[in-house]
Every structure is written in C-alpha cells, then in structure tokens.
Amino acid sequence: LKNRPKIFSSLGDGFKTLSNHLYLLLFPLGLDLYFLFAPRYTISELANQTLDQALTLAQLTNQSADAIDQAVATFTSYFKYFSLSSALRTYPVGIPSLLSGRPLSENPFGPVQLYDMSHGGRIVLAILIFSLIGLILGTLYFFWSSKAAQPTAEKKPFKTIISAFLNLFILSLVMILAMFLISLPFALIFTLFNSLSPVLGLIAYFVTAMVLLSVIIPLYFAPHAIVVLDQSAFQAISSSLKMIRPFYSSASIFVTLEVIIAFLTNLLWQTPADNSPLLFVGIFGHALVTTVLLIASFHYFANIVKIYEEIFVVQKAT
Template identity: 25%
Template sequence: MNALQGVSAPARLPGVIDTLSTGYRTLNRHLYLLLVPIVLDVFYWLGPRLSVGPVARQIVQTLEQMRTSPTLGVTTPQTTQSFETVKTMVENMGETVNLFSMLSSPLSIPSVLVSRDLKAPSWLGGGMVVTVATPAQFLGAFVLLFVLGAIVGAVYLGLVAQVVRDGRGHLIAAIRRAGLYASRYIVLVVGLLMAAIMMGLPLALLIGLITLLSPLLGTLLMVVMWAGLLWLYLYAFFTIDALFVSDARPLMAILKSITVVRLSTSSAMGFLLAIVVISLGMPYVWSALGGSEIATLVSILGNAYIGTGLTVASMIFYRDRIRLIVSNQMTIQRREDSAL
C-alpha cells in the first residue's frame, strides 16, 4: 500500500506563509544561529582577500592566443563578440572574486559579500591581498576551501537541524558530526556531477545534432530539457534538509526529498518560489543601502537574519511533512499487523 495514501496534506500541514512565519519565530528564539554567517561575512569584509587575478590574466592571454590563432582564429563578428564577452567576464572575476568566499558556497551559508566587491575600510589600510598565481594553485585552493566550506556549513546546518528537530542546538555535537555530514555532502555532489556528465553529455550531443538538422526541433528539445531540469531541482530541493534533519545518507536523502515533494507538490512549488524571490530580491535591498561601513554592517546582519530564517523554514517544511509520512507509514503498519 502507498505510504502517502490517505494523507490530506492541505488540511494537516501548514502552508508556505505559516512555515516561513514559524521559521522566523524559531530563529528569534535561537539567534546564535546567526553567528556563522555573520562571522564569515565580517571575515570577507575585514580579513585578507584571496585574489585569482593572475590566473584570470593567464586565461585572458590564452583566449587572445586562440582568437588570433591561424587554425582557431575568429572569423565572424558573432564569434568576436562572444570572445570579448568571455574575456570581459574573466577579467571582472579576476578583479572582484575573493576565493575565501568558497567557505560559504558549498552548503549555501547566507552571505551578502560573496556577490559584492566591498573593499576593506580605509582604517585597515585597504586590507591584505594574497594572490593565487598559477592554475595549479587555484585548483588546490579551490578544493581545500570547498572541503573547509563543507565542514563549516555542516556545523551551521547541523545546529539549525538540531533546533528544528530537537528544539535546541548543541555546538559540540554539531562540531563532532560535521565531518560526517560534510563527507556525505561531498559524496552527494560528486555523485550528482557524475550523473550529470554521464547523462548530460550524450543528451547535449543528441540535441546538438538534431539542431543541425532542424533548428526548431532542437530549440523545442532544449526547452523540454530545461523544464525537466527545473522539475528535477524541485524534487531534489529538500535533499540537504534530509541530510541533516533526518540524518540520512545521500541516496536516501534524495528519496526523502522526492517523497516530501510528492506529498505537497503545490506547497513545495510555492515555497521554492518564495525562497527564490526573497533570495534574488534581498541583494538589491542591501545594495540600495550604499557602501558605507554602517550600511555594510546592516547588510551583513540583515542578510544573515533573512537567509538563516529561510534555512530554518526550509527544514521546518521538510520536518513537518516527513513526520506526517512516517506517522502514516506507522499507522498502515499497525493496521496490517492487526489484520494478521
């Protein structure tokens, strides 16, 4: 028998607005959850910067050599424009990217400074800049910071999950389990990347061939592919929540996320849309405040609060539905046992 059968999601589960409200009420009782994103943003602002400028310049030089190469040289205005666009993008990244921001990226710790190029205050003398000089150094730094970011993110999300699941956070317990959660997350990422490569490359080649034969059909297939990817993203959206709230392994976390979305598809779509709208809109708010030191502090505090509240709400959304699913399964099991 289907474990979801007989579950009346709309009547028994809180909606999007109620879940968001509960998330922020929960955060108000556990404001220490803001410490990790605040500390990281202050570090990005006042601490040393890890610049990839030299590597970006090497990439630009390589692009220029490709553009002027007799065999690979640019022959059309469209290709020239594409090269210039990529060149400008790489140059901007070299000037603005602080590789230390990778500490926030793996598990999406809220950060207002990851996407903003704010210089250190003048009273710090402009701040110290450390450069990554070669592609090998860049790769090594990227991998190291990704792993460290996964561990830091595991502590942060572990604390949030404890609050959502148990009603209070235990820092020591979160630190002890950070390695386990980080390793599960890395396994999840590697697995998804391998699946994307194994499935995506043949599909991309197929669509490319079809586009050569029929541009209209190729365009339609691209639209269908992107729609499918969005649908997959929706069903996998609560995978990270399952990793921490349910202490699930990667594959089981994906299955739990799918089950939760199946239970409340419309609510999950609404919740995802709300998170996307809020997440995309808040950077404009912080930018409108200006670049003064007071405005930067307000942005750091406000972004940490908004982002962490959304994280708490997401875990609550998952928790409420997975509890209902488990309760429904237990009820079915008891009925089957009594029937025997």
C-alpha cells in the same frame, strides 16, 4: 494524502525560531565579514594569460572589436579581485553568503589586500582547503538550524555531526556531478538554438530551466533527510524523492517562494558600494533572511515527516 505540509506556517515558524536562536546568524554574518575584510587570494595573472589566448582566438575568428573590448574589460575587472576564498561558500550544502562571488576591491575602511595564487598547484590546494572548511561550517549551520527547528527532538551524539558531514560531502559531489551531466547537453542545445534564432534560444532556456527545476525540487530536501533522519547520502536521495512526490505541488510552491524571496532581497542587499557603510546593513539583512528560510525549510520538512509518521501509526493500528 489529506494532510499537506504548511507552507506559510513554516515560513512564519522560521522567524519565530530564529528569534529564540539568534546565534545562528553568526554563520552567515561571520562568513560575509570574512569576505569583506580578509585578504583576497586572486588568480589575476592566470586570468590574464587565459585572456591573452582567448583574444588571439577571437581575432582569428574575426569577432567584433567592440564586443572583444567589452568582454576584456568585464573579464579583467572581475578576476582582478575575485578571491579563491569564495570556495568557502559550498553548494548545495553550505553557509549562504552575500559577498562570496563579489569581486571586492575595497571595504568601508580602505582597499583590500591582494595575494596572487596563480602559480603551481596552489590554486587547487586553496580551493580544496576553503571548500573543506566551508562544508564543515555548513554542516554545523544545517545541524544547529535543524536542532533549533526541532527543540523536542532526541539529543544526538557528536558522532552524528561527523556522520552528517561525510554524507553531506558525498551528497554534494553526487548532486554537482548530476547537475553537470544534466546541464551539459542542454547547454549545447541552447547554444545551437540561440545561434539559429534568439526566440529558439529563449525557448530552449525555459525548457532547460523547467528540467533542472523538476530535478532540483525533489532533491531539495535530501540534506534535510541526512541531518534530521540520520540517513546516508543515497538513502537521503531516495527518501527525498519518495517523500516529496505526493506533495510535489506544495513543495514546488515552497521552494519557488524561498528562491524568489532570496533573489529579490539579494538585489536589495547588493545595492551598496564596496566602500559604503550600508553594506553592513546588507550583510545583516541577508543573514537574517537566508537563516529564516533555512529554518523554515526544516519546519516544512518536519511537517512532511510528521504526516508520514501519522500514516504509519494509522496503518499499524489497522
């Protein structure tokens, strides 16, 4: 294939498109402001019970007292303020969030409210409800980002959004299960190698990362195929694998650039303390960058679709 999807042009188009569709920022802004000001639904009591059991096991295996104390402090500090509402940030399809995994103890206006959810089946129920809401909002975020990137595309009926939600839900389950099945054996190998030698552990880590990337990159555009091409979850997986294969090097560069940009800017946005007004700047900056990157990915995918359409026209003409 002579034509290639344009990497930097897609990133530039992401900025241009967002400047005309600023309402898309409301999704990540709204989610992070919710995490900042809403009550925290914690599982601190359950975490403490689990920690007590782990401590007993660690003491029986004669682990270092300093290592145990450090692990206890980290574990207790994190789960004291960790909120089940973090499930609003769904993967792989969802609204990006700066604060979803951050155990906020306060906000710029004072301490946060805490509600312990450690008892009964409330944990599972809360996770399911938050995940469902997160995926619904994530579907709308993806759908409208796609629409913004393709303003000339045919207008789709509302039932298309419902179909997209169902297929994105199935896709999320399939991809999470696949990542778990792939990661589990590599995690065991990494643990084994790391116990033998830190150098072997590092090598195993890089091999694992390369394998996961080789799986993630071809499937990265499966949600785009659902939203843009109205495909089912399994059709989208097949399309993503087939369509990306001829452009694997280009797609690898594009996805890697997006990951690097998101990672490095997140380090900056996460700098302010929980009670600092500068955290609002971080929330806005994160919303801006992640939305640009999402829209850019739809522009990149549209380039790929256009190339295949041109090939189809040429083949039909001949």
